[in-house]
Amino acid sequence: MLVQEIYDNLKEKFPEAVLEFIGTATGDPSTVVDAGQIYNICKYLRDQDGLEFDYLALLSGMDYKDKFGTVYHLYSLKYKHRFVIKTYLPKEDPSLPSVERIWKTANWHEREAYDMFGIKFENHPNMIRILCPYDWEGYPLRKDYVGQETYHGVRIPV
Amino acid sequence: MGFLNRLDDPFNAEGIILGKVEDLLNWGRARSDWYLSFGLACCAIEFMAVNASHFDLMRFGCIPRPSPRQADFIIISGTVTMKMAERIITLYEQMAEPKYVLSMGSCANSGGPYWEHGYHVLKGIDRVIPVDVYVPGCPPKPEAFLDGIVKLQKKINQQAIFKKRAKLAEEEKIIVND
Amino acid sequence: MERKFIEYDFGRVDSERMRLNVGPQHPSTHGVLRLEIELEGEIVTDVIPHIGYLHRCFEKYCEQMQYPQVIPYIDRLDYIASMNNEWPFVMGVEKMMNIQVPERVEYIRVIFAELNRIANHQIAVATFGMDAGAFTPFLYLFRDREMILNLFEHTSGARLLYNYFWVGGLAHDVPPNFKDTALNIIKTVRATNEEVMRLLMGNKIFVERTVKVGILPADVAINFACSGPVLRGSGVEWDLRKAQPYSIYDRFDFNVCVGSNEIGVIGDSWNRNIVRMNEMEQSCRIIEQAIAQMPNEGDVREKFPKKVRPPKGEIYCSAENPKGELGFYLVADGGNKPFRLKSRPTSFVNLAVLPEICKGYMVADLILILGSIDIVLGEVDR
């Protein structure tokens, strides 16, 4: 199934939540959806006959400088088609529903997004840092991140 | 000079008896280096290759020990992060004296390729534990690593046990006298 | 005779549970993984993986480095299979910049990627055997891996981290005796594999240790987005080389190896490992075909762009790594540095399934299950 068709299907089902279709000259097209509706949309994408996106390849947090975002790369092993969903989040207190209950693999990806960008996922069973130590300060992949001077008495910078 | 003089006071640190005993002790420590089987990053794979048949680290008498208590030296084989640094300090402290540290690869030496922007990388393991031998490379070739082992053995061979004791005792005397 | 395996009964015994830290320094956590496990006697009731002990700020680095400079850092992700790592990134940038690499480059890339796949699986099987207590197959496999590394070193100058696939081509041309060396390697690999099949995979003790241990059903594997031998061991025929043929993989005749009920049950540790053994054979077949078809003449550097500066846009490009699907989500803003480069780390995703499949087994099994997933901490923690 082509990306355009999936987008049309989705737009029909969620006219309010599906915001924008970004088709670029180079690279993959993507669909921007409302962050609050992400759980419902993902559930629909997984369960709907003919779509059946049963494989969440990648969930990434993003910092677009003026806003945060998340990107979901979906596969269907059955139909071998892929789809990209994006959400945009405000700079202050970014949060959106978790898709952990739909794809278990999202558990660690969402923890990583929280660790790196401070994006909070609601209803996540274990929203703690994953890569950095649990008492790390700041969110390293934010564009305006300034590194810690010391950690537990050991100097970090060169 | 030389041999006859050393016979005069055989129990002096440089005398014939203690001198030879020291040589024996050093020989034992240098020739039987048990290392902690512990890998960190990319270098650990090269380190595994050093262990394997082609390079065979056991030729030098290096036998892997899983427990730090029984190990003589620890090989910091790869990038040390802030999260890991505390564990490495613990491991180092758990080892029994005399103990040695071999820093393998650029990351352990100085942070290596993660030198500049690595907010979570320790810039050199010598910031937290003392290092005896540095092996450069990213990752070092097995030959370089074996050279590091030979260097370490040379270093152990030249260590002063009784001289050091005498020196320490002298220093203590001075402190007491003061 | 019907095969019978030992089953143990996890009857309830009221006893105090013990919390045990396995790692970060432990002989068989394959690096600096820390598992916090809860034990009831010897039986594992809960596993909490703690990762990040090798978090080397890869994604931060990618944003600071120019495109060609990113490749060495990508090498250091899955440092066992660096050739394979570089490929999806290079492929992604080439797609963005619309570069069609020459035929000869594609063939060389395929050959090196498959050789590295063999090297990776050799380490995977070797360390898996070592987890079970068999030390000798480890050394036999490493001895053969040395031949592959020698070829890589001869070609790219490095034994482990190659920086060989560049955007638009390859860093160096292959050495003159390349074809013979590669064919020679295949011959040795096949001979050793036969030996390992007898010494390790066919060993009664080893079979009993691994069969019916850590069963991962197919639907759980898909839900956890596992890939590579972990997914195929569960019987799902999903190999990016066949499912979405990239590069020139559609020209080769090879099979996708999946787990079977032949000796174990689908999705157990033994099946995950036998998939790796079979994949080595398939890689040998691909290399043989590629060497036969490969053009002899051509410049591997002719399509190098003057400046690597992909236009504004984003792409997700993935390839079948030895451990599974490695993808890079590249967001370019038109500059000479990536705006964001997010990797889909195979081991990270595969490791997440560990707590799911090792509850109810013993400590010794936990180590084997971890070994059968075949993780690399450089990729888990990045």
Place this chain on the structure above:
Amino acid sequence: MGNFVFDLIGKNIVAALVICIIPLVFILPYALIAILGELKIGAWMQDRVGPMRTGWKGVLQPVAEVVKLLQKEDITPTIANKPLFNLAPFIVFIGAFAAFAVLPFSEKFIPSGINLGLFFVFAVGSFAVIGIVMGGWASNNKYSLLGAMRSVAQIISYELPAGMVFLSIATIAGTLDMQTIILNQSGPIWNWYIFGGPQGGAIKFLFIPFFVILFIVYLISSLAETNRTPFDIPEGESEIVAGYHTEYSGMKFAMFFMAEYANMYVVSAIIVILFLGGWSSPFGTSFMDGPIWGIFWMVGKAFFFVFVQIWLRWTLPRLRVDQLMYLGWKVLLPLSIACFMAIAFLAMIN
């Protein structure tokens, strides 16, 4: 059954001391040779060369290790139970050492010729487990505790099949005295128990399969009792770090090490005594036989089984705890009991 030392010095305290020291003098070089053998044989099986820079071809490697271990700091963890922690390695070693009291080296030399030799070995063989549990528990380390627990379960399980083997041999030999058991087998090679024992006639061939089974049962049990691969789960390196000796360093660790190697010799010697004619020459009483040749044959045969243990170590993977129990209780024990019954029956009608 004259004792060579008593003949020489007379029955006095000096002789008793000399007799005590001889096994110790034997264990130390033997352990060095066995360690070197382990390293070198392992290397040879794995396409390596092994230690080669310490002395000629690395033969001094174990000596260097001993010199090194002597210098190592002796750590006792703060939270360990100090008396038990310090005592444990010695108890383990005493268990192994005590067994030497009744192991004959030759016709003329057995440290203590008590007529309950087999029983004594069986009794002190269980001594090691006390030391291991003490060490494992006193270390206050979870890995040590796991290793100790595994060790108890393992050694106790495998004592039973081993005991049945002892009983079978005692039944057929009519004695528990080691020297008598060996004397029964003296003469040509087919007098050894593995070839049916000294009795002649057709009934000998009925005995052979049972003795072979018992031989294999004891070989497996002996591996388990000495914690050797494939039964090295109490110190299973890839699972529980170093098992019961995780916290031990320096000479205390060396004691564990030495006890393990001493135990290897003990069980090998028992195999040789029970099944392979002990110190008797395979060429009958006429050729290469006698007290001095006896030492050669005894130690030589035992060294062969030490080699077998090393060989197995570098070949086989490790069993899991429940598989180990299964093998001990459900395979070896019924098998050995059945063989015992059969042998008792055959001995009765003979």
